Amino acid sequence: GENVEQHPSTLSVQEGDSAVIKCTYSDSASNYFPWYKQELGKRPQLIIDIRSNVGEKKDQRIAVTLNKTAKHFSLHITETQPEDSAVYFCAASKYGGSQGNLIFGKGTKLSVKP
Amino acid sequence: EAGVVQSPRYKIIEKKQPVAFWCNPISGHNTLYWYRQNLGQGPELLIRYENEEAVDDSQLPKDRFSAERLKGVDSTLKIQPAELGDSAVYLCASSSGEQYFGPGTRLTVT
Numbered sequence: 726g727e728n729v730e731q732h733p734s735t736l737s738v739q740e741g742d743s744a745v746i747k748c749t750y751s752d753s754a755s756n757y758f759p760w761y762k763q764e765l766g767k768r769p770q771l772i773i774d775i776r777s778n779v780g781e782k783k784d785q786r787i788a789v790t791l792n793k794t795a796k797h798f799s800l801h802i803t804e805t806q807p808e809d810s811a812v813y814f815c816a817a818s819k820y821g822g823s824q825g826n827l828i829f830g831k832g833t834k835l836s837v838k839p
Numbered sequence: 840e841a842g843v844v845q846s847p848r849y850k851i852i853e854k855k856q857p858v859a860f861w862c863n864p865i866s867g868h869n870t871l872y873w874y875r876q877n878l879g880q881g882p883e884l885l886i887r888y889e890n891e892e893a894v895d896d897s898q899l900p901k902d903r904f905s906a907e908r909l910k911g912v913d914s915t916l917k918i919q920p921a922e923l924g925d926s927a928v929y930l931c932a933s934s935s936g937e938q939y940f941g942p943g944t945r946l947t948v949t
Contacts, residue, residue: 731881759937768843768930768940769882814881826872826895827938829881 727752729817731830738805739838746833748815749797755817757825758791758798763832764811772813773800805837841865843941845931851947857919860944864912864933871908872938873916874930882930882940888914921948 728751738744750758759774775782775789775798782789786805791798802809812832818825844863852858864871869890874882885904887895890911899906903922908914918925928943 761940768942771937771939774937816881826884826887827882829883832879832881 727755727817727819727828729815729828729830731815731833733833734831735834735836737836737838740805740807742805744800744802744805744809744835744837746800746813746815746835747797748799748817748830749795750817750828751796752817752819753793753796754819757818758789759816759818759827760787760789760800761814761816761829762811763814769814802835805835807837807839810835810837843931843933843939845929845941845944847944848942849945849947851949852921854923854948855920857917858921858946859915859917860929860931860946862914862916862931862941864914864931865935865939868933868935868939869911870934871914872932872934873906873914874932874940876928876930876943878927885916885929918946921946923948 731748756777761769762772763769773787773789775791786803788801812834814832815830816827818827846861871888873885876882886899886906888908891908906916926948928945930943931941932938
């Protein structure tokens, strides 16, 4: 079955710097890759997603890139702010978001220091 | 639009006791998921429903866990009897494309 590896497990950056989180997946049939942000004690919230027919997607300070050949995808956060501090999870799915099960990485705890 | 609703938010029980969690998905979302999230880990799927049908329950420990989604809307997840290792956050999610999570139920088994 699908396996998703996520690195690093913890990441500390200064406010204003960029943060990059990387994930690899094992099943070449996976075609949907969402990223979730989870603040302490709260629900995971979808922040951005990408499907396998595109290589990059941006939404303000957040971008995701996908390399299907290498089977890895990355989350890029620019101009980080203290409120970006949270645990970020990548996930992979076959058949799209509603028809497939999401397999999650173990998470990256991002700390943005003011 | 209301999000995914779960109750209770917190539950503390002694081992061997039963416990049940309830989920109300986003209106119109036919797909409903139950996940378990252990501390410091990502969510792990327990069961997925399409309307009232459980289409994937391969990860559900069926000796003690059960779930139902009568009428294809609300869902209940039950554990009987609970074990110490069941302590976790139980998340419900619903989808019509992207998955949206509820706030979860934090279960502590003592």
